[in-house]
Amino acid sequence: MKRTRVCELFGIDYPIVQAPMGWIACAELVAAVSNAGGLGTLGPAAGARNQDEDRDIDAVEKCLREQIREVKALTGKPFAVNFPIGWGKQKIVNERRVAAALDEGIPIANVSMGSPEVLTKRFHDVGVKVIHIVTSAKHARKAEAAGVDAIVCIGHEAGGHIGPDEIPTFVLVPQVVDAVKVPVIAAGGIADARGLVATLALGAEGVYMGTRFMATYECSAHPNMKQAVIEADDTSAVAFGRRTGISRCLKNAYTDRHTELEAKGATFEEIRDYERSGDDLEGWRRVPAALINGNIEYGSAACGSIAGNINEILTAEEVIRRMVDGYQSVIKRLED
Numbered sequence: 003m004k005r006t007r008v009c010e011l012f013g014i015d016y017p018i019v020q021a022p023m024g025w026i027a028c029a030e031l032v033a034a035v036s037n038a039g040g041l042g043t044l045g046p047a048a049g050a051r052n053q054d055e056d057r058d059i060d061a062v063e064k065c066l067r068e069q070i071r072e073v074k075a076l077t078g079k080p081f082a083v084n085f086p087i088g089w090g091k092q093k094i095v096n097e098r099r100v101a102a103a104l105d106e107g108i109p110i111a112n113v114s115m116g117s118p119e120v121l122t123k124r125f126h127d128v129g130v131k132v133i134h135i136v137t138s139a140k141h142a143r144k145a146e147a148a149g150v151d152a153i154v155c156i157g158h159e160a161g162g163h164i165g166p167d168e169i170p171t172f173v174l175v176p177q178v179v180d181a182v183k184v185p186v187i188a189a190g191g192i193a194d195a196r197g198l199v200a201t202l203a204l205g206a207e208g209v210y211m212g213t214r215f216m217a218t219y220e221c222s223a224h225p226n227m228k229q230a231v232i233e234a235d236d237t238s239a240v241a242f243g244r245r246t247g248i249s250r251c252l253k254n255a256y257t258d259r260h261t262e263l264e265a266k267g268a269t270f271e272e273i274r275d276y277e278r279s280g281d282d283l284e285g286w287r288r289v290p291a292a293l294i295n296g297n298i299e300y301g302s303a304a305c306g307s308i309a310g311n312i313n314e315i316l317t318a319e320e321v322i323r324r325m326v327d328g329y330q331s332v333i334k335r336l337e338d
């Protein structure tokens with residue numbers, strides 16, 4: 003299949019990147035993707051043994067170091083680590099993660115949820131390549147100006163945190179491609195060879211997939227979460243939380259209540275209190291409740307709209323092989 007600048011830049015066989023997913027994109031998945039010729043990415047809280055470990059800064063550092071070492075033990079291929087910059091306590095935690103990752107030695111940093119000016123130079127000074135995550139052409143220009151090596155643009159269809167501008171992948175990708183010269187990687191709603199060919203046609207030089215890789219054997223998501231992904235249809239995932247930070251998750255009692263509170267005009271604090279309450283979760287926090295404890299009804303079950311197209315749990319290698327093989331058939335079909 004076509005080798006793009008993304009392949010050259012990161013030293014990978016195929017321009018297929020596994021997106022970071024908090025708690026569940028751990029060493030086993032990352033190494034499997036990289037060994038299959040794509041680029042695996044460790045997510046935040048990867049390897050955490052309980053839901054409080056991502057709040058204990060020493061445990062966060064220990065966990066990340068162990069995960070990086072495990073990836074290196076499982077693959078000699080390139081891989082990335084996600085650094086969500088965030089704010090407040092998250093920023094301090096992220097700072098400790100960056101220092102630990104640089105000490106361990108990583109080839110590629112994936113930076114999300116913050117300005118590209120914060121970390122790019124620091125990574126470049128020690129030879130680490132930088133992928134920056136954006137959700138609009140304006141932010142892509144800013145990332146390029148800060149010197150990042152590649153840009154991931156995430157469309158509104160994506161699972162997890164999505165941009166406040168709510169721009170769908172099909173219209174976002176060509177506008178970002180036209181706005182910058184660095185390679186652009188498309189994200190949001192891609193799960194097979196058709197999505198790969200379509201986004202390459204729009205000018206992207208790679209794809210970035212979270213939801214598809216959630217339904218793999220190597221992903222650490224709870225079996226209930228994987229089952230919910232393969233049972234989902236095209237309407238199962240909803241965007242919600244426009245007041246407190248928009249995300250796309252499986253529609254459930256939690257997203258219904260959240261949406262209802264917003265519609266009733268609840269204040270930011272009231273909605274935040276509901277998000278943080280554990281009454282319906284036996285003390286679990288929303289995100290780990292769904293992703294690692296399997297509470298699909300009341301947890302925050304991040305998932306993209308493309309789940310409706312994902313019907314089987316596969317190995318990560320099989321996901322990549324099907325995309326690579328399927329690429330040829332899709333191109334042939336277009337030419338026939």
Ligand SMILES: Cc1cc2nc3c(=O)[nH]c(=O)nc-3n(C[C@H](O)[C@H](O)[C@H](O)COP(=O)(O)O)c2cc1C
Nearest residue numbers: 021023024114160161162190191211212213304306
């Ligand atoms: C379960 C789940 C957890 C996620 N957690 C993170 C995260 O911790 N950091 C991040 O930058 N993006 C996170 N994302 C977003 C993905 O990195 C990526 O943008 C998204 O999955 C791409 O769209 P897709 O789901 O349609 O493939 C998450 C997505 C999912 C589905």
